[in-house]
Amino acid sequence: MKVAILGYGTVGSGVGEIITNGETADVKTLCLAHILERKENLHLHPLMCDDIQTILQDDSVEVVVETLGGIEPAHTFIIAALSAGKHVVSANKAVIAVYLKEFQECAQAHGVKFLYEASCGGGIPWLHGLANAKRIDEIEEIHGIFNGTSNYILDHMAKEHQPFDVILRKAQDLGYAERDPGADIDGIDIQNKLKISSALAFDCDIPETIPTFGIRNISKEDIEYAASQHQKIKLMAEAVRNNDHFYAIVEPQLIDEGNMEASINENLNLTCLYGATIGPLMFYGQGAGKLPTANAIVQDIIDIQNQCSSAVFTPKVKMTYDTALIQRSYIIRATLKEADMKAILGDDLKQCFAFKGKIYYQTAKISAYWMHDKMKDILTQDKEAFMMGLRGVNA
């Protein structure tokens, strides 16, 4: 089966490597036909071209791999490839989190597949596992550690007793974090993955907004406080469903040591689902990186070849956002005086304590929606304030 790749960066070239060097029967039947790249790069590979029409008009190309990243021209090229009767496999979470429904409808209209395993959890067969689980169960909850960069930072702040900035620079030097780290540390990358995962898990439209609080403000003291409680701080994605109600958030959470979520080290990822008959089911592996992500793309291509793809979401359920579905106690570090916190949090402010010279506040069990909203007020008075949800024990 002939494959064209759009964009030959880290992941795209990883797909090229696996197709070219792969020694299994499934991979040997694949053949690289074209690589779309910018004009200045065309000398790098004999199969490179800089005109999408070369690919669209080559009837022998059955699968187009989109690893351009970003919204445009990715969106236009995906629609053009599907409309030309070519299957499309994409790793581009940003464009899928916006256009998944359009891509799937376009694919169905043209009798081809749009697959996107690599967009969530890199090499982890997460969307595949989710799609299979819901062949039998209604998915009740999904959660996990969906971003390796932020997990690396949290893990190494704890291990090396260093502040955020030092570890972020180290992660950048190692290639684990981008020069502009916003998407990773502010939870935007996780938010996109949680949107895509929720749509597939719950068969609903992609949620437009998910309350998201990242780790940009985390301090050494926050990590030390967690350790003093035998807990770890993890940046968690979480979506909960109750019939046609659901809610989703991205936030740092305190997790008791000894739990699975607390044991995820380095830049690895964990993705979890719950269903009535399967119970808890979790997947752990490389959530990003050249070859793991390329592996997920090639798995999708082999599924197309074997006519066995399953990760299709059918938005048949009209979901209602229900802010009461996720509730927990929060711990907030802020320089605000107790009276000022009281003015924001009211009777839900339960406790104030000092730790290593910083002031922390603990709330009653409250709705995550409400807390994320109130945190905006707190940040207007202390732009370095930080909050973490008390998840505690799960297993």
Next chain:
Amino acid sequence: MKVAILGYGTVGSGVGEIITNGETADVKTLCLAHILERKENLHLHPLMCDDIQTILQDDSVEVVVETLGGIEPAHTFIIAALSAGKHVVSANKAVIAVYLKEFQECAQAHGVKFLYEASCGGGIPWLHGLANAKRIDEIEEIHGIFNGTSNYILDHMAKEHQPFDVILRKAQDLGYAERDPGADIDGIDIQNKLKISSALAFDCDIPETIPTFGIRNISKEDIEYAASQHQKIKLMAEAVRNNDHFYAIVEPQLIDEGNMEASINENLNLTCLYGATIGPLMFYGQGAGKLPTANAIVQDIIDIQNQCSSAVFTPKVKMTYDTALIQRSYIIRATLKEADMKAILGDDLKQCFAFKGKIYYQTAKISAYWMHDKMKDILTQDKEAFMMGLRGVNA
């Protein structure tokens, strides 16, 4: 698609429940046609019969689910069903660990499928994940916690500070352990699962023998020693490959707290694989139990319905057992005098120490094969001796 179930015990009746009550499109197309049971049970369900011929001669039955357990008549009935042109789905690890090759050859000869996801890891899509991973990668290693009963016992001995016998009785009262617990605590159940997983992972014949040491002899002091080292004891399955050489063992191992393997609590299971492009990939969930195991069986049936099953092993590689492939340091609790241990272990005996009134010995890094062999000598002099491999840190 019409389904017949052989044996309506815990797992068989779970399959019946999911097929009867399932509300997803995939499950709704399934229909229960017959249940094979003993004569004295026939009044329990209107679909019950006590003659396998009723099922074999019903041409409308496309899939036979075998949940009888044990070797016979399971082996005879599976061959008869495949020979009658019916797909077979089995959860019976004991019979599969012996006859997998015969079952697959018989299925191929009759143009049907023999699937067995439920035989390893209960509800965890482990064989499915393994089969998909090897579409791209050569599998280099598999390991994990493949038995929930023994993990429950180890976890609760540590949490409740109680001896083995007390926790075993508790597990039996809760239904987590059989009245005759040998298969679970002596590692036989794990050995069968590791044989099946190795054959699929490495495309080799089922290994005939795997050195296996269980937890029957574990003491409170062993658990307390592990805790003093910030470690946990887990009963691990492990198989390692290097080209056409491989080795496999089942043994208790000491694992540093904070590692994934150490965080597996209660009766849950963890299964892990390593491949060149995917890196580490782990699956966690319910390794046994009525509905999780039934879920895995119904997943196999849906795969047959969708013509998408992949977990087929093709014994094309002639593997050589290589005892040098797995090497580590061991800690042994034994009442033998140091001179007697020296006589058995020679220069590989490195250290002797006391802990809570018990004598422990530590070896140099040695081959697992050799240690398992020497442990037989030690047990002739102290039948309550216990050994554990020092796995330490993995991630």
